[in-house]
Amino acid sequence: MSTGADPDATGPSSFGRGQLWHGRFDVAPADELVEFTQSLGIDQRLLVDDVACSKAHVRGLHRAGLLSDDELGAVLGGLDAVEMEFRAGELVFAPGDEDVHTAIERRVTELVGPAGGKLHTGRSRNDQVATAFRRYVVRELGVLADRLVDLAAVLADRADEAGTGDAAAYLPGYTHLQQAQPVLLAHHLMAHAWAFLRDVDRALDCRRRADVSPLGAGALAGSSLPLDPDGTAAELGFGSRFENSLDATSDRDFAAETLFVCSLVAVHLSRLGEEVVLWSTDEFGFVRLDDAYATGSSMLPQKKNPDIAELARGKAGRVIGDLAGFLATLKGLPLAYNRDLQEDKEPVFDALDTVRLGLGAVAGMYRTLTFRTDRMAASADSPHAAATDLAELLVADGMPFRAAHAVVGALVRRSLDEGLPLADLVAAEPQLGERALELLEPGASVRRRTTPGGAGPGPVAVQRERLAEALATARRRCGSADADRALG
Numbered sequence: 001m002s003t004g005a006d007p008d009a010t011g012p013s014s015f016g017r018g019q020l021w022h023g024r025f026d027v028a029p030a031d032e033l034v035e036f037t038q039s040l041g042i043d044q045r046l047l048v049d050d051v052a053c054s055k056a057h058v059r060g061l062h063r064a065g066l067l068s069d070d071e072l073g074a075v076l077g078g079l080d081a082v083e084m085e086f087r088a089g090e091l092v093f094a095p096g097d098e099d100v101h102t103a104i105e106r107r108v109t110e111l112v113g114p115a116g117g118k119l120h121t122g123r124s125r126n127d128q129v130a131t132a133f134r135r136y137v138v139r140e141l142g143v144l145a146d147r148l149v150d151l152a153a154v155l156a157d158r159a160d161e162a163g164t165g166d167a168a169a170y171l172p173g174y175t176h177l178q179q180a181q182p183v184l185l186a187h188h189l190m191a192h193a194w195a196f197l198r199d200v201d202r203a204l205d206c207r208r209r210a211d212v213s214p215l216g217a218g219a220l221a222g223s224s225l226p227l228d229p230d231g232t233a234a235e236l237g238f239g240s241r242f243e244n245s246l247d248a249t250s251d252r253d254f255a256a257e258t259l260f261v262c263s264l265v266a267v268h269l270s271r272l273g274e275e276v277v278l279w280s281t282d283e284f285g286f287v288r289l290d291d292a293y294a295t296g297s298s299m300l301p302q303k304k305n306p307d308i309a310e311l312a313r314g315k316a317g318r319v320i321g322d323l324a325g326f327l328a329t330l331k332g333l334p335l336a337y338n339r340d341l342q343e344d345k346e347p348v349f350d351a352l353d354t355v356r357l358g359l360g361a362v363a364g365m366y367r368t369l370t371f372r373t374d375r376m377a378a379s380a381d382s383p384h385a386a387a388t389d390l391a392e393l394l395v396a397d398g399m400p401f402r403a404a405h406a407v408v409g410a411l412v413r414r415s416l417d418e419g420l421p422l423a424d425l426v427a428a429e430p431q432l433g434e435r436a437l438e439l440l441e442p443g444a445s446v447r448r449r450t451t452p453g454g455a456g457p458g459p460v461a462v463q464r465e466r467l468a469e470a471l472a473t474a475r476r477r478c479g480s481a482d483a484d485r486a487l488g
């Protein structure tokens, strides 16, 4: 059995064996316990948020008469000093620091003396950690929403370039990854933009639910001291305070939801990435990547690899893993706080970091790539792409669609089986004839997609205006929510 850490090595003597909770224990914690349970390596990025929450807490204690003016000044000064040390890279953690929260309290007390011992009055790490973490998540969801709008705006800009007029670029649209009907390139690009705008909506919606302060819930049941959860929530810029102290300390819905939001963003990035991987192959040849956003091969001199697109695809796996893993952590937990909940931060940090970096990289890649619109058009101008238009011509004559489908299907089959040009067969087909040949002209098919939300020039121009409005609304929503918050 381990004899535990050397008391002298685990922290300053004012903290006994270094742990803030050492009072009822006879021996120092075992090394294995410390190593296995500490979270400082992960949660130190919450330091600035925790300092802000701690300041709000001690101001609340002061309002309640639990801290004198001098004590308040000392503790606030100590908290500022800890933050400055941290920002300067000069904060030295002690072996007894289990997590960033204990580290801050230990260091404040070292700096300001006994007044530091009042910092944790009426507070538990259970409400403290949830408050700091929510504050971090709320801010990061705003950053995520901004990055999402940035990417959607890049796609909209490229859609402008692709155009909706007579010279608009078009490419084959695919179902089952088989050529189906031509679509405007602008239409295709905006399809991705709408998905990212839905992600913005989800991120901001998730942020609204995360924006609740648990501070004042204590370990699980509140306090006998005259705390002011409404006041601390307002000071921290939260939208509201918790309603139930058990829920406040055990609820990690905001973390799970954030992980889902990130997962869906990652899935969208992955699908876009897969498309760029395909489009940049010699076989498709629809795009050329900018050198700054592509990589070479260490062995094959001719290679230009789409690594950003591949990792946009590949990293979706770990973000989905973050979500699945954390849901598994949560599923069996009884109310209220359980130490398992400490496992909330690593996946959330990882998922937010991964999608933030991914959005930036994909935006850069997309902003700089070159569309090879000649290749796209050549591929889309296969006469077979107009098969539906031929069938719709017969429908306009009054033929039932199913019969028209069969007539055109038979022509396509003959053309493929006998190696005859479809145009010749169409001209020779009495029900179609010469009049139908204009449907097979390059670019003709896509111009015929005229219904609202469709892939042709008319509806795509309308869609572009609606996307501009949606982008402006999304920008406003990101910005206004930031302005409402007093985040330091």
Ligand code: ARG
Pocket (backbone or CB within 6 Å): 039, 043, 098, 099, 125, 126, 129, 339, 341, 342, 343
């Ligand atoms: N580091 C822990 C976490 O992130 C906080 C400690 C919670 N409370 C406790 N009683 N051990 O969840």
